[in-house]
Amino acid sequence: MSAPLVRRLALIGIGLIGSSLARVARKEGLAEKIVISTRSAETLRRAEELGLGDRYCLDAGEAVEDADLVIVSVPVGASGAVAKWIAPSLKPGAILTDAGSTKRSVIEQMAPHVPEGVHFIPGHPIAGTEQSGPDAGFAELFRNRWCILTPPEGTDPAAIARLTAFWEGCGSTVDTMDAEHHDLVLAIVSHLPHIIAYNIVGTADDLEAVTKSEVIKYSASGFRDFTRLAASDPTMWRDVCLYNKDAILEMLARFSEDLAALQRAIRWSDGDKLFDIFTRTREIRRSIVEAGQDTAVPNFGRDMAQAEAGE
Amino acid sequence: MSAPLVRRLALIGIGLIGSSLARVARKEGLAEKIVISTRSAETLRRAEELGLGDRYCLDAGEAVEDADLVIVSVPVGASGAVAKWIAPSLKPGAILTDAGSTKRSVIEQMAPHVPEGVHFIPGHPIAGTEQSGPDAGFAELFRNRWCILTPPEGTDPAAIARLTAFWEGCGSTVDTMDAEHHDLVLAIVSHLPHIIAYNIVGTADDLEAVTKSEVIKYSASGFRDFTRLAASDPTMWRDVCLYNKDAILEMLARFSEDLAALQRAIRWSDGDKLFDIFTRTREIRRSIVEAGQDTAVPNFGRDMAQAEAGE
Structure with missing residues (x-):
């Protein structure tokens, strides 16, 4: 990749998903500058200690100023409040997306706040672990996983293509479907x-x-x-x-x-x-393993992991 | 270990559990001679191809002749039929145990057939994978896992001690409790x-x-x-x-x-x-990891296993 896909990437929320995005964006050179914002001062400090971004703001509005791509990864119940907060600072032409596990409610909460000229494309990477917080993230989280986008009707195809390219840069394959x-x-x-x-x-x-x-x-x-x-x-x-x-x-x-x-x-x-x-039920397991969505090694290979971690 | 714990070990059933027992017994030198029996001629042939034992008998009665330790690992519904079959050939002083996932029903099915002088000690290794058959077994299956024995009242303590030593030789820790x-x-x-x-x-x-x-x-x-x-x-x-x-x-x-x-x-x-x-519910997870019963690596470390298996 010659030039980064994104000039300025703003990550709102820096838990498992946000911090994995920060890591993979850095590793794969997907963004020129990464700005991180989260509600808790302590978590923000931790993100800074981990060197996850280039700038750190407690004010989410400040964080999205001049950003080309804004990714909100917060518990879905907080989406509305975040959208309201950042809306006045979003620049025209920016892409606003999220990583929430539900999509209709996120659209209901966020869409009313999105200013004209901003491309709102809700998303959901199908990846995760049982752990949370900025320390839990890793650059490979999205590799070989699916990311679902649920663009509202009439969304600019060029914006969808740019967001798709970003997720592909993270190692994912992108699907689109309606939110329902x-x-x-x-x-x-x-x-x-x-x-x-x-x-x-x-x-x-x-x-x-x-x-x-x-x-x-x-x-x-x-x-x-x-x-x-x-x-x-x-x-x-x-x-x-x-x-x-x-x-x-x-x-x-x-x-x-x-x-x-x-x-x-x-x-x-x-x-x-x-x-x-x-x-x-055996057949489904076989198909999941064949589709590369799980390991064929017995017991998920956890004994191997346990031995390697010296547990 | 100077001399093997068991002179002659008879394994009735050679699926995941039976074949893992064969492998660990061989690897750890727990038995001088391993005799294998299973209902299907094809499975028995496969066990022989894998070199799991020293002798292979379709006749379970023949397999247990002169055995010091007989381990029945068959679906629990077949326990009664197996006990009836092998009972006349069990030698006095032999230990008869099983690996079934239920214990009251196994006792009901097997106990009536057990001849005087044979030590019947039902057991259940708490270990397994989602796979089955003689190819699925491995010597480490029982390592760091528990094995539960449910000896009937009045069982000879020396026999319990011998069976306990055998399971410890397989890498397990032994608990005893009543079948119910x-x-x-x-x-x-x-x-x-x-x-x-x-x-x-x-x-x-x-x-x-x-x-x-x-x-x-x-x-x-x-x-x-x-x-x-x-x-x-x-x-x-x-x-x-x-x-x-x-x-x-x-x-x-x-x-x-x-x-x-x-x-x-x-x-x-x-x-x-x-x-x-x-x-x-988080607390229980932590305790299980601390007790060494699961890995702390996220997602059971399956990504690691997947990479290593070249999937």
Whole structure:
């Protein structure tokens, strides 16, 4: 790449996503200058210690001045307030995007504040870990992952192309779809799994007959997988539940219906039905591994990771 | 170790668990001679090709002749038939154990067949992967994992000590408890997680509004974790559901009750309650990592595994 894609990149929010963006933008030379803003003075100081940007502002408005690309990565419930704050400082022609896990509510919150001449293109990188904060980010987070854009009708194609090129520079492949469909897809592939994981860990925690120490000791038999998702950022997930309520409730209803049928098969010892249910699901795993979205190494290769980390 | 712990080890069933036992027994010199038996001629041939034992018998009765330690690792529904088959050939003083995921039902099925003078000590190594068959095993499977023994009252302590030493030789730490408690503990740490994982993958597979290709592409946002558990051996899990029915139904009832409460908090936009639910679960994750039962590396270190496997 000869010249950076972006002259001035403003990152509002410097958690796992924001700080990974800062790192990959620096590493791949995607931006000439990186300006970082976040609500907490302490977190901003930490970002500075880590050398994530070129400038650091507590004032989000100041941070977006003269920026060509503004990426908001905050809990989705805060999107409206951020948009209102930065709107007067956005320069004409700038691209404003976000990384929130819900899209309809982000559009409802942000769109009314976006000034004429600014390209508002909501986005969502499908990548993450169970960790949060500026220390948790890494440049490779988006590599081989998808990024979904949900541009409103009539968005300037050239702006979409520029944002697409930025995400491709981060290692991602870009898909576009409408916000409503995004929220439905994410409800099943991300929101429901997290909610279920939080729930099962809570159920285990409440048992009187099984001690916490037993749950921990024997967790390698399945339970530990759920604890990873259930260790994700509570603020982020509270907001996801509040702001994608309809799609999540729809998926929860379907899940509970299916679980009732499975429970009935267990109660009535319907071995054939159980065998069928437990067989059809293998195919999806195979497809995910073939699509490069997970490792084929048993147990996610965690033993390898554990050995390498000297744990 | 100067002399092997076991003169003659008979392994009935040579899937993930049996073949891992064969490999670790060989590697650590835990047995002088390893005899392998399994129901399918094809699987037995494969075990021989892999050089897992010293002798291979389709007849399980023949395999246990003169064995000091017999380990049955078959789907729990087959335990009774295996016990009946091998009982007449077990030598006095031999230890008979198993690796089944349920213990009360295994005892009910096997105990009536066990001849006088044979030490029957049911067991369950808390280790596994989503893969199955003789090729899936590896010598390190049991390292740093727990193995639970559920010896009936009056079992010879010397026999328990010998079996404990064998599992310690495999790298495990041994716990003993009664069978009923085992079944309750495993229902929450293993059986419920697998059932829930199978269920959510099935729910996703049934959606009309979200395509299978979308589920696969965006699975890195949470869903893929569940597909690993849901790729486990269907026969094994059918049997677990059939043979630990009471404890599983109890855990499912609690889980559904908790999920209804969580769903209600979402419907009524009770952000504080959601935040509380999503906060308490982090502590368990930390404890599991501290106890060495999972890696602290984000995403289970699967990216590392993927890179190393050249995927």
